[in-house]
Amino acid sequence: MPTPSKILVVDDEPRAVLLLRNLLTPEGYQILTAHSGAEALAVALRELPDVVLLDVMMPDMDGLEVCTKLRCDARLAQVPILLLTALDDRDSLLKGIAAGADDFISKPYDHTELRARLRTITRLNRFRQLYEDSARLEAAVTHAPYGVVITELDGRILQQNAAYTRLLAANRPDTQNFYAHLPPDTAQSLRGEIERKPDGGAPFETPLACALNPATVVEISGTLVPWKGRRMVHFMIRDLTEKKQLEQQLLHSQRIELLGQLAGSAIHDVNNLLTVIGSSAQLLEMKQGADLQRHLGTIMNATQRGVSMLRQLLMFARGEDGALESVNPAGVTAEVAHMVAETFGKFYTVTYATAEYLPSVLVDPTQIHQIVMNLCVNARDAMPQGGLLTINVDRRTVAAGVRAVMGDLPVPGDYVAISVRDSGTGIPPAVLPKLFDPFFTTKPKGQGTGLGLATVIRLVRRHKGFVTLETEMGRGTCFACYFPVDPSGAV
Known part of the structure; x- marks a missing residue:
């Protein structure tokens, strides 16, 4: 009224x-x-x-x-x-x-x-x-920085502004049909969304990223508008090109910033491998026969891992990620367990257990090796007088509500969990909030980079996994890294 x-x-x-x-x-x-x-x-x-x-x-x-x-x-x-x-x-x-x-x-x-x-x-x-x-x-629409077009249900254009012409219609000025100005897959998706709306239904909004050419990216949203017994569609087109360019620049800046952290991380991890190589070389002086061959194998594996880590650092600097493979994680973790058992010394007892049947996971094997090795070194350092270090690999079904570190929210489903448990002193509550921060360490100056756990959380997240932590003062600590089961992999 x-x-x-x-x-x-x-x-x-x-x-x-x-x-x-x-x-x-x-x-x-x-x-x-x-x-x-x-x-x-x-x-x-x-x-x-x-x-x-x-x-x-x-x-x-x-x-x-x-x-x-x-x-x-x-x-x-x-x-x-x-x-x-x-x-x-x-x-x-x-x-x-x-x-x-x-x-x-x-x-x-x-x-x-x-x-x-x-x-x-x-x-x-x-x-x-x-x-x-x-x-x-009309003045507001005409001079709006985003494209505006009103169409019939079949796409016939009733009204459009200059920004729309510049963003979409410039590539097909000969037609007055909105859908003809779009790539076929985008047009089909929008048509389907509109056709699914019943008469008198609530307005809908469907953002769709649409790259018209390598230099231009737009976002399209549509709203169904009833008018005088007819159904029209009001589309808005936002130019995201500058936003995407800024995002790429930001990612590049963050990549350069992280590169410095990764350089320190590589030094940290390669140092662990050199420790393995040095220890095995010392043992070679005292061993012969089969023992000699085993220690030579350990040296070769550690050398290959070190080369692979440096290759990852170079790939990251170039903006690339390592190749993921569908593998059984038992092989990688067994190799780490053998390596730490050989090199951590007689005051440390290393036990390793794995489920009889493990599904495959889609991972970068070198990065899994890096994750487990970092956790084992942390476990050793938490037991300066020696103790029990347990590595376990098994399949677990994760329900909603599981608490992960760093506020991560796990997706319910099937995972392979790799856990490393120590019998050390436990982690003080005051330390927990900063535990995964880069360069944070409780070790004396010169004895740690503070990048081990920061590397662990970064690599686990890269594999769409998460980390849980259990610790009790005087009883020890357990880190568990969860990796989604590869649905296409063999069990």
């Missing part, structure tokens, strides 16, 4: 004001009243009426002066003003026009004529307001 028009009646005669109120209220108008020029200005500025009925002959401030002052305010400059006057000579009418009046009604006025004049002038005023609103909206 439309809002009733506001009519401001201004007359210094109370009886005249009452007469007009009684005459016009049944017509559906909202009647505002004022009994002086000053009061009329105050009410008009506060209420912003649609029409002003203004008596000319008033004391202190006559109707012509009130009319002039109303026209000086931008909010009231277009409001229709009807002067009620007993003066009908030419000079009086010219003065009224000069003051800004739109029409005159002579006293005594005919009631039927007054009602007819008001109906006409309020209708024209509504049209003027609608035209101004439409012009403002």
